[in-house]
Amino acid sequence: MxxxxxxxxxxxxxxxxxxxxxxxxxxxxxxxxxxxxxxxxxxxxxxxxxxxxxxxxxxxxxxxxxxxxxxxxGAPAFSWAVVGRFFTRTFPLAVYRAWPWWCGTATVFSILTFGLMGYIAANPEVAGYFLSDADINAVVNSDFEGYYSEYMPQNSFLRVWTHNALLTGEVLASGVVFLPVVYLLFLNALNTGLLGGIMIAYGRGDVFFGLIIPHGLLELTAVFIGAGVGLRIGWSWVAPGPLRTRGRALAETALEGVLVALGLVGVLFVSGLLEGFVTPAPLPMIVKDFIGFVVWVAFLVYVFVLGRQAHVEGESTAVEGEIPMAALPAV
Structure with a gap:
């Protein structure tokens, strides 16, 4: 030519x-x-x-x-209906479908965390293997409680929001190869168990739980959801099932994982608001804990009611305009 x-x-x-x-x-x-x-x-x-x-x-x-x-x-036009469907159908459905994974993950690592906490509370000398006496005194008397009022509320909110979003993204993405997510969750369980055990051992357990519960219930649930969904993605290529290729199984579960990650940004936004504005607020501990507990229960109801409803009705997590994976030929 x-x-x-x-x-x-x-x-x-x-x-x-x-x-x-x-x-x-x-x-x-x-x-x-x-x-x-x-x-x-x-x-x-x-x-x-x-x-x-x-x-x-x-x-x-x-x-x-x-x-x-x-x-x-023509370029696709922005539609609030798509946004509404994501938060009322797609996201809760994707989280609901993975509930055995993230509930199992939450159960295992909660048992591990409370086990470490109880052991260190009963044997406070063990904390000396991780922290010096000066560090332990600082944690008990000032550092732990002071951490939540160290920054202005809006700065604290943005700081913890981005940090927790990064951690959740790490456990979700690393779940595909299993071991990294286990390592990250173990570090989180170790840190929480160590701090909680020290505070309980020195008679400050009320302060520990009073400051952790307002934001921690929702925050840790989001992290466990990310980890559980990540492990589900990893398991999809190990055991794709009789009707799917490994590639299709991985693609389908990874797509749901991306949708979950997007929704968890909003969940962690709420937990960040709680940690930035509610946890350090000059309110009685019981009031702050009640607020955190109500928000956490509301999220669980949101997932299991709307998610189960969408599941029973045969809803799909496919993005509007996308060709469902099931409609594509297997290779």
Whole structure:
């Protein structure tokens, strides 16, 4: 193929296609012309790729064909209905489907955490293997309680929100290979058990639980959901089931994992607000704990009521406009 001659022959058509693609309004004749030129340009691109794959010309035509396609199909319009469906159907459904995984994860690591806490509370000398006496005194007398009022509420909120979102993202993503998520959760259980055991051993258990419960119930639940969903993704390629390939099973569960991760950003936003504004508030401990408990129960009701309802009705977690994986041929 003489590339220069080919460009000279069809360059006028490409320029015309580019001009039509940029227009906001087209007449009926121009719309028909746009369709015809788009089809021809797509053919030209295919021929050039197969016979004389000049990278610069291929890139130019690819951009032109994509622009023309967008002009023909139109960009998807933003819809609050899609947002509403995500929070009332898609997200709770994805979390509900994975409930055995994250409930199991929460149970195992809660038992581990409280076991460590009780052991250290009964044997306070064990804490000396991790912290010096000066550090233990600082934690008991000032550091633990002072941590929640160290920053302005809005700064504390943003700090813990981003930190917890990162931790949840790590446990969710690492679940695909199993061991990293177990390691991250064990570190979290060790730190919580150590601090709780020290505070209980020195008669400050009321302060520990009074400051942890307002935000910790929702925060830890979000982390456990991320870990459980991550482990579910990992298990999907180990045991895909009789009707799915490993690739399809991994793709389907990973897609649900992405949706869960997106929804958990909002959940952690709420837990961050609780930690930034409620935990350090000058309110009685019982009031702050009650607020945290009510928010946590409301989230669980939200997941199990709306999620189960969507599951029973046969709802899908597929994003609007996406071709469901089940409709695609298995490879």
């Amino acid at each position: 003489d590339l220069d001659a080919y460009v000279a022959e069809h360059g006028g058509e490409w320029r015309r296609l580019e001009d039509l693609s940029r227009r906001r309004r087209l007449s009926a004749a121009e719309a028909d012309e746009l369709v015809a030129l788009y089809q021809r340009a797509a053919t030209h691109l295919s021929l050039i790729r197969s016979r004389s794959p000049d990278p610069i010309l291929v890139a130019r035509l690819s951009r032109l064909v994509l622009s023309a396609r967008n002009a023909l199909t």
